[in-house]
Amino acid sequence: MAECNQCDRSFRSTQALFAHCRDKDDHPxxxxxxxLFSTFTGLDQHMQNSAxxxxxxxxxxxxxxxxxxxxxxxxxEPLCVGCNRWFVDLASLYQHLSASSKHNWCFACSRDxxxxxxxxxxxxxxxxxxxxxxxxxxxxxFKTPSSIALHIESGTCHNISRAQVTAAVHAxxxxxxxxxxxxxxxxTIRIVSYxxxxxxxxxxxxxxxxxxRTFRTLGALNSHINSPAHDxxxxxxxxxxxxYKLVSGLMQHIESEACGIARFQAVEDFxxxxxxxxxxxxxx
Numbered sequence: 001m002a003e004c005n006q007c008d009r010s011f012r013s014t015q016a017l018f019a020h021c022r023d024k025d026d027h028p029x030x031x032x033x034x035x036l037f038s039t040f041t042g043l044d045q046h047m048q049n050s051a052x053x054x055x056x057x058x059x060x061x062x063x064x065x066x067x068x069x070x071x072x073x074x075x076x077e078p079l080c081v082g083c084n085r086w087f088v089d090l091a092s093l094y095q096h097l098s099a100s101s102k103h104n105w106c107f108a109c110s111r112d113x114x115x116x117x118x119x120x121x122x123x124x125x126x127x128x129x130x131x132x133x134x135x136x137x138x139x140x141x142f143k144t145p146s147s148i149a150l151h152i153e154s155g156t157c158h159n160i161s162r163a164q165v166t167a168a169v170h171a172x173x174x175x176x177x178x179x180x181x182x183x184x185x186x187x188t189i190r191i192v193s194y195x196x197x198x199x200x201x202x203x204x205x206x207x208x209x210x211x212x213r214t215f216r217t218l219g220a221l222n223s224h225i226n227s228p229a230h231d232x233x234x235x236x237x238x239x240x241x242x243x244y245k246l247v248s249g250l251m252q253h254i255e256s257e258a259c260g261i262a263r264f265q266a267v268e269d270f271x272x273x274x275x276x277x278x279x280x281x282x283x284x
Contacts, residue, residue: 002014002016002017003017004017004020004021004027004036005036005038005220006021006024006026006027006028006036006224006229007020007024007213008213008214008215014034015114017036018034021036026227026228026229026231026245026246028040028042028043028227029043030043030046030047031252033046033109038220038223039223039227040150040153040154040227040228041154041155041156043150043154044150044151044154044156045156047142047147047150047151078090078092078093079093080093080096080097080103082102082103082112083096083100083102094107097112104116104118104119105119106119106122106123109122129143129144130143131143133145133147133148135148135151135152135157136148136276136280137152137157137158137160138157138158140157144251144252144255145251145255146248146251146252146255147248149165149246149247149248149251150246150248152165153165153246153247153248162228162231162246165246165247166234166246166247169235169247170234176238177236177238178235178236178237178238178247178250179234179235179236180232180233180234180235180236180243193226194222194225194226195222196218196221196222196225197218198218200218200221201218202214206218206220206221207221208221208224208225210225210230211229211230228245228246231245231246232245233245234246234247235247235249235250236250237250237253237254237259237261238261239259239260239261240258240259240261242259
């Protein structure tokens, strides 16, 4: 059984859990790595620091500056976990992973995929691209425009909140419209944060008074109550009308070309333009 730490729901398989997380834009889930985080801050730190999300030049620099990396390579054991089979050395293990029909192995990410098609889709995904997109508000670079939006929404970039990002995008009046509501167009944006106390403990767990979900720790409940979990849907796909709480979720949907809204290059152009526009709005 696989458990969602955001919903306290159990799933029969990790694939079912990942499919659930992809459908929930209020879940801090990295689609490239199939990894669920406890908070959006943790997801943002992962996007910035993980070797998988660094460019080749950054990864090379990281390796050259680390004295322990060679030791880490030496510690890798020639064991195929999927087959529960040991090999004489790493070269033999890699040859097995490359040649065996049981494996669809990505050597860059050290991940096995269920089918060759899944591996091909992964190989052409943004996880294997360079850091081509720079945050217009800070020097950090990312592989996709949606990662910039997520980075800014998380509050780690100049303390800008997701409410400010949402208001800035609404104010752009993009055509075709992606806004569900235009109620935030001007004036002072009201930023609300919550702090839950020990009074939320119901005798067995910490309970959210809005949705009655329970959490093991007070910190987890505070992260939940200040996450987008209870935000209203603010954006919609112009083609399939699917709704999203955050513009980063809509951007991920557009980048995935899931509903065929545009070809890949048009998707990049659209998301770059959107990032530029709402970032300028935030700096006004």
